[in-house]
Each structure stands twice: as C-alpha cells, then as structure tokens.
Amino acid sequence: MNLFRFSAIALIVGVASPVISHADENVLYLLQSNPLNGPTGNTISVDQTAGTNTLVAGDAAGSAPARQVGDGNSGTVVIDGDNIAVLFSQTGAGGVNSPGSNNTGTVNATGNDLTGALSQAGIGNSATLSVLGTRALGSVSQIGNGNQADVSVEGTDIQGELIQNGNNNIADLTIDGSSSNVSYEIIGNNLTTVDAGPSVTTNAGTVIIRQTVIGSN
Numbered sequence: 001m002n003l004f005r006f007s008a009i010a011l012i013v014g015v016a017s018p019v020i021s022h023a024d025e026n027v028l029y030l031l032q033s034n035p036l037n038g039p040t041g042n043t044i045s046v047d048q049t050a051g052t053n054t055l056v057a058g059d060a061a062g063s064a065p066a067r068q069v070g071d072g073n074s075g076t077v078v079i080d081g082d083n084i085a086v087l088f089s090q091t092g093a094g095g096v097n098s099p100g101s102n103n104t105g106t107v108n109a110t111g112n113d114l115t116g117a118l119s120q121a122g123i124g125n126s127a128t129l130s131v132l133g134t135r136a137l138g139s140v141s142q143i144g145n146g147n148q149a150d151v152s153v154e155g156t157d158i159q160g161e162l163i164q165n166g167n168n169n170i171a172d173l174t175i176d177g178s179s180s181n182v183s184y185e186i187i188g189n190n191l192t193t194v195d196a197g198p199s200v201t202t203n204a205g206t207v208i209i210r211q212t213v214i215g216s217n
Contacts, residue, residue, distance in 0.1 A: 031067050033068075051081040056087065088105060099143075112135060120147065127140050134158075139162075142165070146168045160180070160182045165187045186210070
C-alpha cells in the first residue's frame with residue numbers, strides 16, 4: 001500500500017499542486033489551505049489511474065473528505081480502476097460547512113465499485129461530477145447561492161444524487177443505466193435547470209425528485 005499525506009499551503013495565485021500516482025492500494029489524504037491570508041486561488045490536480053483499492057479523502061479511514069479551503073480554488077480528481085472512493089470538499093476557512101466563493105470542483109471516476117462525492121459550501125461555486133462504471137455512486141451537494149452543478153452517472157447498478165440548498169442555482173442531472181437509483185433535491189428560489197431538466201434513463205430503478213423553497217418540509 002502506498003500512503004501519501006499531502007498538506008499544501010499555497011501563497012501565490014494560481015499555484016498548481018499536481019499529485020500523480022499509478023499503483024494499487026493508494027491512499028491520498030489532502031488539505032489545501034491558505035492560513036496566512038495571502039492571495040487566494042489554489043489549484044490541486046490528482047490523477048490516480050489504472051489503480052485498485054484507491055482512496056482520495058481527508059483521512060486514511062475515508063471518514064472525512066479531502067478539503068480545499070478558501071476562495072477561488074480549483075480542484076480536479078481523475079480516477080480510473082476498481083474499488084475506488086473519492087470524497088472531495090471545497091469550503092471556506094471557518095469549518096466544514098463555512099462558505100467559500102468562486103470555487104471549481106471536478107471529479108471524474110471510471111471503473112467498478114466506485115464512489116464519487118463532491119460537496120461545496122458558499123457562493124458562485126461550480127461542481128462537475130462524472131461517474132462511469134458498475135456498482136457506482138455519484139453525489140454532489142451544494143449549500144449556498146448562485147451555484148452550478150452538473151452530475152452524470154452511467155453504468156449498471158448505479159446511484160446518482162444531486163442536492164442543492166440555496167437561491168439562483170443551476171442544476172443538470174443525467175442518469176443512464178440499469179438498476180439505477182436517483183435522488184434529486186433542489187431547495188431554494190429562482191432555480192434553473194439545463195435544457196429540459198433532469199434526464200433519467202433506467203430500468204429496475206427508483207427516481208426521487210424534490211423541488212421546494214427554503215424552509216419547507
């Protein structure tokens with residue numbers, strides 16, 4: 001097993017921190033922040049391809065997400081293999097659910113037995129999640145206003161989840177597969193969907209769609 005602990009403090013706008021690992025049973029736990037209040041805009045790119053039993057998270061147990069803290073950050077995680085989990089979060093400096101702004105997060109996972117989860121808290125954030133495989137889970141959660149989310153899950157025995165809580169958000173959810181379970185929950189006002197809204201193509205599956213204003217049960 002390869003074990004990487006990576007803690008990046010980026011003090012210059014546009015600093016890129018590539019982390020590349022091509023092997024089996026990799027574990028990467030990550031915190032990228034700017035504790036000295038310098039310029040914002042960190043970039044992290046993680047590529048773990050052709051791997052097995054791979055984890056990208058905030059700790060070795062996978063009980064917390066890898067985190068990018070601050071504003072104007074960009075994070076990309078690319079995973080290809082079997083038995084893979086990616087837990088990635090972008091927040092403000094105050095804690096797990098504190099708001100950041102203008103962050104961009106992208107997770108692409110391909111293979112079997114996949115878990116891809118991307119969460120963002122704040123304003124003007126953008127999230128893109130793509131999961132392709134068998135026994136796959138793709139989830140995006142956004143808390144805040146003016147956010148945009150794009151979730152695409154394709155394969156067999158898959159689950160797709162999109163949750164947005166806030167106003168003036170944009171959502172796009174596409175599910176294509178068999179034995180699929182879909183949860184689509186949008187809470188807020190002035191919501192916009194891409195094209196005609198969520199697209200779900202499945203058999204032997206369930207679809208749950210909930211749209212309501214903030215404060216409703």
